[in-house]
Amino acid sequence: xxxxxxxxxxDIAVARELASGILKNRLAACVNLVPGVESHYWxxxxxxxxxxxxxxxxxxxxxxxxxxxFVLAEHPYxxxxxxxxxxxxxxxxxxxxxx
Numbered sequence: 001x002x003x004x005x006x007x008x009x010x011d012i013a014v015a016r017e018l019a020s021g022i023l024k025n026r027l028a029a030c031v032n033l034v035p036g037v038e039s040h041y042w043x044x045x046x047x048x049x050x051x052x053x054x055x056x057x058x059x060x061x062x063x064x065x066x067x068x069x070f071v072l073a074e075h076p077y078x079x080x081x082x083x084x085x086x087x088x089x090x091x092x093x094x095x096x097x098x099x
Contacts, residue, residue, distance in 0.1 A: 001060070001061035001086060001087075002058065002059070002060055002061070002086070002087040002090070002095055002098050002099070003058070003059055003060070003061060003064055003084045003085065003086055003087060004056060004057070004058055004084070004085050004087055005028075005055075005056070005057040005058075005059065005064075005067065005082065005083065005084045005085075006054065006055070006056060006057075006081060006082075006083045006085075007054075007055040007057065007071055007075070007080060007081055007082055007083075008037065008039060008052045008053065008054055008055070008080075008081045009052060009053050009055060009075070009076075009077075009080075010050070010052060010053070010076065010077075011052075011053060012033065012035055012053055014053070014076060015033045015035075015053040015055055016033065018055065018071070018074060018075065019031040019033060019055065021070065021074055022057065022067065022070060022071070025066075025070060026063075027059060027063050027066055027067040027070055028057040028058060028059040028063070028067060029058055029059060029060075029097065029098045029099075030057070030058045030098070031055055031056070031057050031058075032055070032056040032057075033053055033054075033055060034053065034054040034055075034056065035053045036051070036053075037051070037052045037053065037054045038050075038051060038052075039051075039052045058087075058098055059098075060098065060099055064084060068082050068084075
């Protein structure tokens with residue numbers, strides 16, 4: 001089983017540092033950084049709007065728990081986003097590489 005994970009961070013420097021640690025520890029096969037995301041959300045009773053970087057990570061089911069633990073430990077936010085979706089289908093060659 002493969003997963004795609006979404007994590008948002010405050011800026012590209014934080015995204016690059018987190019991506020580097022994730023990849024060095026082989027917790028994901030690939031990390032895409034998508035700058036320029038505008039996030040709107042409620043936080044502690046206030047409506048917020050921030051510019052963020054979206055991280056899109058691809059990993060296997062075997063590494064998912066360790067990846068989540070790493071992100072939660074290293075992420076600067078109090079309550080970081082960590083949303084994992086199962087990859088139901090994809091190119092066999094790509095999924096083999098991902099593994």
